[in-house]
Amino acid sequence: MRPYLLKGHERPLTQLRYNREGDLLFSCARDHNPTLWYSDDGTRVGTYVGHKGSVATCDVSWDSYFLITASADSSAKVWVVETGECLHTFAYKQPCKAVTLSLGDKMAAISTDPFMAESAAIRIVSIADDPRDSSDEPLVTIPGERSRFSRLKFTNCNARLLSAGDDGYVRLWDVETGKEVEANKIHDDTVNDLQLSNDGTHFVTASRDKTSKLVDTATLQVLKTYQTDRNANSAAISPIRDHVLIGGGQEASEVTTTSSRAGRFESRFFHKIYQEEFGTVRGHFGPINAVAFHPDGRSFASGGEDGYVRLHHLSESEYLKSDFLDA
Helix, strand or coil, rough: CCCCEEEEECCEEEEEEEEEHHHHHHEEEEECEEEEEECCCCEEEECCCCCCCCEEEECCCCCEEEEEECCCCCEEEEEEEECEEEEEEECCCCEEEEEEEEECCCCEEEEEEEEEEEECEEEEEECCCCCHHCCCCCCCCEEEECCEEEEEEEECCEEEEEEEEECCCEEECCCCCEEEEEEEECCCCCCEEEEEEECCCEEEEECCCCCCEEEEECCCCCEEEEEEEEEEEEEEEECCCCEEEEEEECCCHHHHCCCCCCCCCCCEEECCCCCCCCECCCCCCCCEEEEEECCCCEEEEEEECCEEEEEEECCCHHHHHHHHHHH
């Protein structure tokens, strides 16, 4: 398995996102320019120029017409995927962290970090048919405490919103009222990532407490735990196999104070049911901050602290090596 190495960022990666068909891959980083790639061969299509701060997260519409990004420059921008034109900017007084689109792309949820006297918050905004006509006035504002919301996902046909934060909690909110429906402290440290399964019935988290967990979406009860020996920065669920992919590694600031093996900058495969690790993929020269499965499950992408995106296409023989675990 020879990966494609994609160099389009000068700063560490923060998130990777495939579109629904899987032909496009979007990358966000701590530089200012989200980047678009063809997922088949890693050809760089272009960048989205306009943010003045690091870009934490993004989401793409169902038809791949527009992209929404959240940035530390206190804005979330809506772009035309094909041309890079910025259609609308949601401007706030706090850094934006997490962003997600609803089913049908008529709403977006945007989280803002605590700043000065302002607490963290989630704002649910309406996306007009022509995003240029979208209003900055939120439909619902969900106030937070001093903790940050790192990831957001709409569930239950847009009736509920999942949030993960740096307090270790995953919360379920009523979208219409903004009231908390359920909460569970499933990690002892920051939840770095949250990705839903294809059918939305469960999701996987990744945390600084060196674990990833499989969680029921409706009840927020932990179903499985995947124990690692390093920070878990990102995790994804295979759309076709009982596999969980976890990326992480030792903090970059600590690498030089320990042995060369301590960083362990690999993408790690676990069996979703049996919780056993059955494979690793090396290559990055720093912690892996983002992982994502292609929608067809036959390839995956990883993004690291080293600024590289690596595209891994799995051959049939390589992909079936773990068949004994699926028996």
